[in-house]
Amino acid sequence: MSNSSASVLILFAHPALEKSRVNRALMEAVRDLDGVTFHDLYQQYPDFHIDVDREQSLLRQHRSVVFQHPLYWYSCPALVKEWVDLVLEYGFAYGEGGDVLDGKHWLSAISTAGTLRAYCEKGSNQYTIREFLRPFEQSALLCNMRWLPPYVVHNSQQISDPELDRAAENYRRLIERLRDRPDVSVPAGQHSYINKWLEQEPAGGN
Numbered sequence: 001m002s003n004s005s006a007s008v009l010i011l012f013a014h015p016a017l018e019k020s021r022v023n024r025a026l027m028e029a030v031r032d033l034d035g036v037t038f039h040d041l042y043q044q045y046p047d048f049h050i051d052v053d054r055e056q057s058l059l060r061q062h063r064s065v066v067f068q069h070p071l072y073w074y075s076c077p078a079l080v081k082e083w084v085d086l087v088l089e090y091g092f093a094y095g096e097g098g099d100v101l102d103g104k105h106w107l108s109a110i111s112t113a114g115t116l117r118a119y120c121e122k123g124s125n126q127y128t129i130r131e132f133l134r135p136f137e138q139s140a141l142l143c144n145m146r147w148l149p150p151y152v153v154h155n156s157q158q159i160s161d162p163e164l165d166r167a168a169e170n171y172r173r174l175i176e177r178l179r180d181r182p183d184v185s186v187p188a189g190q191h192s193y194i195n196k197w198l199e200q201e202p203a204g205g206n
Ligand SMILES: Cc1cc2nc3c(=O)[nH]c(=O)nc-3n(C[C@H](O)[C@H](O)[C@H](O)COP(=O)(O)O)c2cc1C
Pocket: 014, 019, 020, 021, 022, 023, 024, 069, 070, 071, 072, 073, 074, 075, 111, 112, 113, 114, 115, 156
């Protein structure tokens, strides 16, 4: 699981993986990539007893951090919140001497049952995904990290197999891009989702 020369750390969190279709497909597309550490938080910590030293050591070893999870109540599953609360300590992630995460990427890769149209001012959820993710964006900024627009797979109950295959393939391309171009910059102001940016990027381009 852990690879000391890896550049991308995927913090994967799904409380009911046996029922998952979308995150399972995304997971299978990336978990064996070279240079990527796939870290399944619910598998590691089913009792929520997070090993903070181990998690901080993983963070030190990687240049990009990806939080992959389904959207739960417009936020993350509980273990991700617990992880953030415990691992991103003062003096480590922020505050005096807290410079370990400086310049690393923070990417949220999430799935939602709601459609893209439901996530806007006039939609049933009233707010965009970017608005719901603001606590994460600001946490990344506090830690002096480089926040990337999120990778989002909507409409999880209705998405067709070919669409899901494409979403998983694109996710794999994105993770490879982060691995191979650790200095990649995606203006968060120009792209609400990184999915759009990825479509414009030439395949394998540098
Ligand atoms: C407890 C719970 C809360 C959820 N909250 C939301 C939500 O706020 N917005 C949304 O669009 N979908 C919500 N969903 C649906 C999940 O996001 C959706 O089932 C998941 O993204 C599908 O991915 P999977 O196939 O990997 O499980 C929720 C599901 C559960 C079980």
